Amino acid sequence: MLELWLIRHGETDWNREGRIQGQQHNPLSALGELQARRLGGRLMGERFDIVYCSDLRRAVQTAELALPGVPLTLDERLREISRGTLEGHLGAELVGEAKDVYAQMQRDLINVRPPQGENYRDLSVRAVAWLESLPARGKVAAVTHGGVIYALLHHIVGAHEGATWRFTASNAGITRLHIHNGRTTLVSVNDTAHLEPQADLRVARQPLVT
Structure with a gap:
């Protein structure tokens, strides 16, 4: 059996x-x-x-703060979805063509690709390839991003493109999977118990993709 831990990075100013x-x-x-x-305590x-x-x-x-001294295998396939020329902006700041593309993305996350960026299909292809x-067996962790975790979970459960429900992946949240003989068990999704002792360690609202 493969035991897989998917871990989202901590909060950034952005x-x-x-x-x-x-x-x-x-x-x-x-x-x-x-x-x-x-x-790291968890x-x-x-x-x-x-x-x-x-x-x-x-x-x-x-990863370095949570697992000090542990060797890391860096993999570009675990990068967040690229938003191309939209990166660095607030949605409300966008004007002209960029504003139109951003609005299209909100309506169709799966297919709309911003200039020099990726759409959700592109992200899913590389995440699933990883x-x-x-x-097939062992215990593996991956410190990654919300978009990658969403893509992998949607792939595993076979979510249809028109599904109205979504997973949550909070900063520093843990999702655990057991994979054996082609079957996957979701052990936990977005476990943030290690952040509970101090309320302000949790971000109240997470954007869909960061």
């Missing part, structure tokens, strides 16, 4: 501001660093055969 973050190499905020350390005593990590700065920083490259 997360808090609601900016379109995509594949920018933003660092963790002060809160994000604290979340990552709390995550992971203390866990032993992984391999720890994969997105090569974006916020993911690497989360998943299918994993060993």
